[in-house]
Amino acid sequence: MPTAQASGASLSRPADRTLTALLFRKLMPLLVLAYVISFVDRTNIALAKAHIAVDLGISAGAYGLGAGLFFLSYALLEVPSNLIMHRVGARFWIARIMVTWGALSAAMAFVQGPTSFYVMRVLLGAAEAGLFPGVMLYLTYWFGQEDRARAIGYFLLGVCIANIVSGPLGGALLEMNGMLGFKGWQWMFMIEGVPAVLLAFVVWKKLPDGPESAPWLTQAQVHEVRQRLGTEAGSHSANGGHAFLAALRDRQVWLAIFIYFCHQIAIYTVIFFLPGIIGTYGKLTPVQIGLLNSLPWIAAAVGAAWLPKYANTAQRGRRLLLIGLVVMAAGLLIAASAGPVLALVGFSLTALMFFVVQSIVFVFPASRLKGAALAGGLAIINTCGLVGGFIGPSVMGMIEQTTGSTHYGLVVIAVLLLAAAVGAPFMRQGHE
Incomplete structure (x- = not known):
């Protein structure tokens, strides 16, 4: 690797690119893997939907409510979680999040009916609260505006990978039905909860809190990272209360909230209902449903x-x-209006832009905030967005239970996305 000419001196352009590549190589694989596991654990109930309906008597409406309750508790605790991470550091806090959500995800195997289903989904949301906005904050410690959208895009690949692998994996685990007296869906929850706990120990050992604690950076490289960021990363000594209120006074934060709210309604409705929609296309096995469910997520990864x-x-x-x-x-x-083949094409077209939109939404407010305002502002955007994660599946479940179809729900969500598109041209970065 090229070295700086002197400590504190600017790196040459090739060295600048080399440093950026080093940051991506050292940070993103572990963060992406953590997000893969988190998404497998929060969304595997989509594959279990038909099975818990039979075994536990959970209706489409109850399922939609339970799917959404995760996001209610997640949303309520995101801001305090991010402010805590701002104080105690990413390494400890992300590891803590992973241990608690992994244990609770495995415990989903022991739900007995709608009430315990609701309780466990609320607890799982509380346990995982703060992971996504925490990583959004963490990326501001390392990447400037020019590279941050790409870093967020790579991180969001975790969702795509999770939905690509979780379908076939979950389908295979469901086939373990009856082994040692457990249902297939119980095996799926128990086995898929373990990796989060194991990876938490890797995060604790390998993830640096910031550039200064990264053993793989030289002092010159640490200086260069800080020089690039300038005031973007913010001051850890900022007054948390006043700084957070500054984020709430920024109209761009509220515009980002509206756009992200509509986006999250769309993405989580697709996540939780697509396997069920595919199941109506014919007599398909769980593995076949899982494989077809993976197709839109391949498009999302692209x-x-x-x-x-x-x-x-x-x-x-x-x-x-x-x-x-x-x-x-x-x-x-x-x-909403086509047959099975074209419908999958439509879902794939939607999924293609899922994480393009999501990665860009967070760049605009992040360029306008610093310190605790940045930590709290990113968390409040994700919090309000995840209210959409509660509303979308809940309303979609009620629509399906009332009409026997998901058609009208998909149309309503499409209209919301068009409303969000109206606001897109008015987004502004800090220097504008």
Whole structure:
């Protein structure tokens, strides 16, 4: 690796690119793996839906409510969780989150009916609260605005990977039905909860709290990272109360909240109901449903890896945000009105833009805040967005139970995405 000419001196352009590549290589694989595991654990009930309906008598409405309750407790605890991480450091707090959510995810195997289902989903949401906004905050310690959308896009690949692998994996675990007296869905919850606990110990040993504690950076490289960020990362000595209120007074934060709220309604409705929708396409085994469920997430992975890098200026970010929201809406309208093959194409079109939109939304407010305002502001955006994660599945479950179809629910979500697209051109970064 090229070295700096002197401590504190600016790195040459090739060395600058080398440092960025080093940060991506050292940080992103572990963060992405953590998000893969978290998404497998929070969404595996989608594959268990039909089975717990038979074994526990959980209706479509009760399932939708339980799926959404995760996000209610998650949302309520996100801001305090992020403010705690701002004080105690990422390494300890992310490891703590992973241990508690892994244990509770495994304990989902022992739910007995709707009430215990609701309770466990609330506890799981509380345990995992803060992971996503915590990582959004953590990335501001390392990457400037030019690279942050790409870093967020790579992190969101975790969702795509989770949904690609969880379908076939969950389908295979469901086939263990009856082994040692446990149902297939019980095996799925128990086995899929273990990796989070194991990875927590890796996070504790390997994840640095910031550039200064990274053993793989030289002093010159630490200085260069700090020089790049300037005031973006914020001051840890900032007054938390006043700084957080500053985030709430920023209209751009509220615009980001509205766009992200509509986005989260769409993504979590698809996550929790797509396997069930695919199940109506014919007589399919759990493994076949899982494989077909993976197709839109392959498209999402392509979008997350390919497109966010083009949002390297404010103008390009706004343009890509607008296009992404419109494409998502169009895909859902196709899925709502077409036959099985075209419906999967529609879902794939929507999924292509899932994490393009999500990675860009967080870049705009992050460029305007610092310190505790940054920690709290990112958390409040994700908190309000995840209220959409509660509302979307809950309303979709009621619509399906009332009408016997998901058609109208998908149309309503498409309209919300178009409303969010109207706000996209008005997003502004801190220097504008």
